[in-house]
Amino acid sequence: MSLLARLAPHLPYVRRYARALTGDQATGDNYVRVALEAVAAGERQLPPSMTPRVALYHVFHAIWSSTGAQLETGAEAGGGDPASRLMRMAPRSRQAFLLTALEGFTPSEAAQILDAPVSDVEGLIAEAQSDIDAELATDVLIIEDEAIISADIESLVRELGHDVSATATTRDEAVEAVARHRPGLVLADIQLADGSSGIDAVKDILGQHDVPVIFITAFPERLLTGERPEPTFLITKPFQPETVKAAISQALFFHPARQKEAA
Template sequence: MSLLVRLAPHLPYVRRYARALTGDQVRGDAFVRQALEALAAGRVSLDHGLTPRVGLYRAFHEVWSAEGADPGAAPAAEGAPARRLMRIPPRSRQAFLLTALEGFTPGEAGQILGVDFAGVDGLISEAQREIDAELATSVLIIEDEPVIAADIEGLVRELGHDVLDIAATRTEAVEAVRRQAPGLVLADIQLADGSSGIDAVKDILGQLDVPVIFITAFPERLLTGERPEPTFLITKPFQPETVKAAIGQALFFHPGAGRKAA
């Protein structure tokens, strides 16, 4: 199988990554082209111990490093998420994008960047701190179990966000939004009075453009194969770090995020 055939399915994704990394599609494409030319000429080789996708991203980074590329020197990026990215230190930005945007595991990101697991974890944590500090907002928690609601509230406050309200029913959630608009919604599905967190979120999204994370023991009620489906879905019982990471990503990639509700 030729090199191009092996890599072709992954090229749209490495282009997406390069655009996010540089803040500019033309500049990103130029680095992708240089990486492909280096592979074709044998100046860079694919590591056969890696999957083709991981190998392609690693080759891209080899060329990036050899060119002395400085992501911070990129032109002004368009859109709020892109501008936020440019403010994260370069190596942390790379680790964050590889895991949050491209879906690599920390281990795979380490193979791409040439650092160990602990190094990747530290880079991601640094990016997360930058994101949390910039995107502090007010959060509505829709959860009918008091102990779980208290756990989620603690995680939210630990990240520097305010808790707008904790609603146990669809009606309470809608009334809370009428009083004050949240910047983020964390929602369970099955609520205290038999009402649905899905319906509560639909009501809220009919009034506001706000990121939503579902935290539920019933993910099958959301993953129906029909659109729209939630971008952020966490299954109970959850790990605190999973919730923290999802909050950061939901706020980071939402265009209007990062402003505390008045």
């Protein structure tokens, strides 16, 4: 099997991780592209002791760490873009947390990716959890047509210290809910009850308000194609509570409007 064939199934997910880590689609994709080019040119080797997926993330991290986050499109060193903010503010624990909670790696696999002892990674995850718990609460709009899933998300959001401003099952309901109360975060399913699209609902909302958005879907590969604008933050169904928590934290942390408020 060719190298490309072995890596292809994992590319949508490493791109998702790269965007969550850097807070920007173009920046994340740049790092993934450079990592793949380095592998293709023989400049970086996929460690044979690792599975293809772990090895791909390992090479990506080696590239990301060695460049010092200098590949940002149009970014200036020390500027206010998401990648620069991450390099100044986010500890290594945020990487460990994303790898385990968002990408589903075990602490042992995350340790291989980060070239760190498992005990250190477990400590980093605990530190990240503490940082996330300290995040400021916000009002969340949930756009989800499955009642059980909507209730689960609402319960989890409240457990995290946030308020649920409204729940909606269709595009129209979502737009009406935002007209009544502007949320600080939107969690949106893709396919809604009346056949409408959560993507279209989000477009309507973003046309009026600048708020962070997290999409929810059972088929992430349909959105992570590289052929159209893609979500920076995405939760895959069925999801784990830790996954939702990681995505919410990153979406709030990286959103430009929130950074201006904190400045």
